[in-house]
Amino acid sequence: MVRKNIYFYQKTIFLKHLITLKFIFFFLSLSFGQQRVYTSDIPSWVSPQNYNLSPNIDEEEISQGLLTLLADYQINVPKEESHFRIASKITNTSGVQGGSTINVVFDPSYQKLTFHSINVIRNGEIINKLNPEYFQVIRRELNAENYLYDGSYTAMTNLSDVRVGDVVDLSYTIKGFNPIHGGKYSNLFYLNDYVPIGKVNIILYTKNGINYKLYNTDKEPIISTKNGYKTYNWTTITPKSFFYEEYIPSWKIMLPTIAVTDYNNWSEVTSWASSIFSQNEALSSELQQKIKDIDSNNKSDGKKIEAVLDFVQNEIRYLGLEFGIGSYKPNPPNKVFEQRYGDCKDKSLLMVKMLEELDIKAYPMLVNSTLKNTILELPPSPEFFDHCVVKVVDNNDNLMYFDPTLSEQSGTYKNRHFPNYEYGLVVDKTIKSFDTIISNSDNTVYIYEEYDIKDLKGKATLNVKTTYTDVEADRMRYVIKNTAKTSFHNELENFYAQYHNNVRMRKNPVIEDNKDINELIIKEFYAIDSIWKPMNLEPNKISVEFVPSNLLNILVSPNMDSRRHPIELPYPVSRYHTTKVKLPQRWRFQSSNNVLSNDVFYYDSNIKFNKKDNIITAKNYLKIQKPLVEVSDFKSFKKDINLLEKSFGFTIFIEKDAALIPVKSNKESTNWFLTIFLILIATVAIAAVYYYVNDYKK
Template sequence: MFTKTIQQFALVLFILCSLSTCYAQIKVGNTPNWVVNQSYEQNPDIDLKEISFGLLTLLSDEQIHIPKEERYIRIVRKITDNVGVQDGSMISINYDPTYQQLLLHNVTVIRNGKQMNKLNVNDFQTIRQESNSESYIYDGSLNAVNNLADIRNGDILDISYSIKGFNPIVGNHFSGATTLNDFQPVGKINYYIIAENPLQYKTLNSESAPKIGSYKGYKTYNWESTLTEKPLFEDNMPSWYLPYEHLFVSDYKDWNAVVNWALGIYETDLQLSTALKAKIEQIQKNWEDEGDRITATLKFVQNEIRYLGLESGIGAYKPFSPNKILEQRFGDCKDKSYLMVTMLRHMGIEAYPVLVNSLLGESLHQFLPSPNVFDHVVVKVVDSDNEAFFYDPTFSNQFGNYSSVSFPDYGKVLVIKEGVSTLEKIINNDKSLVEVFDIFELPTVGGPAMLRVMTSYKGAEADIMRRRYKSSSLSTIRDEFKSYYDNLYDGVEVIEDPTFDDDSIYNKIIVEEFYKINDIWEPLVGNEKNIAVNFAPYSILDVFISPNEKTRKTPFALFYPTHKKHNITVKLPNRWGVEKDNIKVNSKSFDFSMASKLDGSGRTLYLNYEYQNKNSYVAPEDFEDYYSKNKAVENILSYYIYIPKSEAINKPIYNTLGPDTDDLVSSIATIFYWVFAIVIIIVIGLVVFVIKRNKKG
């Protein structure tokens, strides 16, 4: 308790000190003399119907003087609707006070052609926003905020400022990125760089080329776009897809240059503390097998070093010493990864830090080499059989042996190993599986049903479920589970609390639930004279994404990896006749199958579904195939049984509506009923006739 209090006090002191420091670093000054003034149109040829939130950007200007380590920003926006007054009145400038200084140049409001100076440093407040605090990351950055007074519809706001100072961790290197368009049309975008060393540059979704010039012996690069068009946005695009006109600039020659930069941050000749040596020796003593040592080290770093990052200044890139991480028992992704790598290396196991972009990894090859493109650090381990495995030390409660621990689909990564000069594509061998077993008991027609659910989670799916039940109370989980079934059926009652059986060796969790469904029978859509029960593989429906359009120009995201089996057993109140189904739908993107059958008694129905996707997205050229196969699956995802309302309550079921059937089933059942009745009458008549004849004899 005392240690925790000290840590909390230290964090508060760190915040207060940063606040007092940052306020002193906000100053007012003239526009730097190296800045090239940009003109703009106050009424550009842009359709205001294309403008959202009532704000039209007339000018977006960013200019960078690399040798001076200064960045100049100017934004000119016009309020085109009264809804834009709210956001248009707000100025918010983010910077890191540990190595940056904010210099305000201009805050001007233009109204009816008249300019009003609104620049007053005392109107600015410094706020520590910490947008990542929910993820236990404190980056030390601040927002200088000013809510301007008396802002009206039609006003033009012209704001400019400079931020002095680059992160010292990058040394003499520079890399940057911007977009040459925005989510809506923009009057003008300008990007200007003064550089001492030659720069590589690359555009994506754009043919824009720079104007190259000179300034006082330096080389200049200038990109300019006017009357920009918004990019194409389609629903359900992958997070890694880059729809904007991107511009990348870097003086890193290749990815090997980034690796060499990172090698200077992750020291290999570290002198271990007594405590860290003891921990390594303990693992070696307890575990002789190499795989067991890897697993033990991973579990220690994941579960006993809590996740917390204080990432101001160079802390955004440079990890703390593993000695310190062990002592304080907390760290962020790079700290925990560095600790794990250090421990394994001192056991003679090959291990490396790995730079990752957790969202854009699939498109990382489209970027120019730069350390700025990464936002996460993980670990690569190569065992004595030369097999490579990846681990994320920021996770917790991952089970299974060292060769089966799940790892996210991070796409392409950069391994920090001497000589590496290319990105490495992670091959996802995830064997996750969710298998659901539903058992419905329907003792009467029209009455309530009992439902027992057993769900088996394997691999990454087990990790997700484990984190869920470990971080929530049983009553919370019970209520969440019930809420899920409330969306499927009416009148759901919980009969028993859910139970969890966790197999840590095989990383498998089995969850059991038990419900009573009072109103499972509902009027049949399209035929109100009948009541029906709908059985569907809801676990597959949760991840099965149905598109609205047949064609597409951008990738279509899928839940990946996904492998689900959903088995439904229905215990019927009487014999039931239905043909067997065995349907398969295969596409370039997924495989789906559905099978149905009755047991020998005719009173138990079995429905078996399986779905597995093959990739994290559907490419535009494959979308037509995905669309048609998706629609084919939609037609067989629901399975109905139905019966006339007049036959409800304690009556047998005669009618069914399974996949690809219609009212023909009802007609056949009716014909069968009358044929059966006629046969019975004939049989009775023959028996009576025989009896009478025998008596006469």
């Protein structure tokens, strides 16, 4: 599927996306299709727009030295033409570079780009800067690092003699909609941005009207009839900038948004999808032989499902050549099998056809990898999906969901991890609504640390056992396979070097992979020359702090007392962290137990001291119980976080002359949550081991 999702659109609002694309990685190649820029007068159907050269905007809120005075977006649906006009004022020297660089993206396989004007307005004088000879039309691939190639090109030019105070005013039209939609139109528009805007204007020209839905705005369109068109017009003047906060849920529609579509219901979408996924070509003899081999080597349906999934996941590499209609229509299974690569829809359809040959019901299913339940709030349109997976119904009518684009997965067909997409639309023309997908993964990580402090000088050993389950096991399995052995060992050792001086591996780690239950275990063995460190604020003492680091990377600790937007949390996920410390001699210690439970998380900290054996055992458990913190729940969430801080970890310390001092809890010593940010920075290298960036190639 074409990689379009709302969160991406919110981060790169259309007026930025269409004018200046910064930090782009280009694939340079000889152009085919449209190799030059066309010019013409503005189409007669376009409604002229005025704008204020000096809108009432606080200049200190302007970002990167550029103020957008006008963002004009007009769509003629019957003509399949999209007209854009953008006027930007350069307010300081940092804006000269961005304001003088023009990039416009289009797909030459079905679109034609025509410029109408590029003017620089300086002290009331209009300077014509449109010269098609100065443009370059080059291949650009934003998703090349994810093995996705959409065939788009960029028409780019750099304007000469652009100065602070200039207004750069340009207009152009892109003709052509993707023919896969058969003339139907869907899109998202935004009436605001994260930075100030002078004016936003949106006009839709239709023959028979269009369905629309508003989000975070009550601004209804002005509907009129003009030249045989039914038009919808939204205009805002100096809208209030969106207030950005960290951890805003990626699936939430936060900006004032307009969703438009020609589709009337989801049945029309499934009918459309069924038609483009339809394949009448007989399976090749080579593909049939592969299916026969799977059938003969596996007795049960479950084993056959596993074998097909393993083949498609691991032997059909992920690569998307999504040009034109190829961004939606899958390639024939024979072609995918022969070339041994495909994107999400190619791999999904191949898996479906192989299972059907084995008399197992299977269907492609459209999902959005980000939107979760927000997809239910959107009007019907195929534009709002960015991924394709597979739904399987076995002979006992058990429903199962699989993502054939994932690799290095383990587990049986019953416990194979499936991402928390929440909702999916099955590609079957009889389907009228979404499947609700309940994730069966807890994504738990268990850490067991065993310290043995040999003497008061601080010589110690540390043994660590980490158990990864579900997607965490899949991720770590991928990291191990794709990282050099020495580098992997260094990353593990460097993690504990952030906590202890002079730590080294006593012997190589031991890795146990229990694939049937999708569990991966890593055992580590360290020697520590001196576990003690100088104690903060008490120079005559030395100490060692024990922190359940496994919990740090899943719990958000907000540093503000109030919120305007919800907070996104990792979900579903849970962590266990047990630390056992063998002390060198008798010690004084008071056991403790703290439990915090709310709708958002459950936390249990239990620290016990075995006087007979001089052993401290600290058990910590944290489970995230919902994917976000609502604004109405923030104050109570913040209060519980403050309580959690007081029982997070513990410290033992002694005088420098080794006189024994009682054990001290972190309630009296270091506040670990105040130093979480520093810890996370210091351990950024190991974060790459725990969480590789696979992006789950869609």
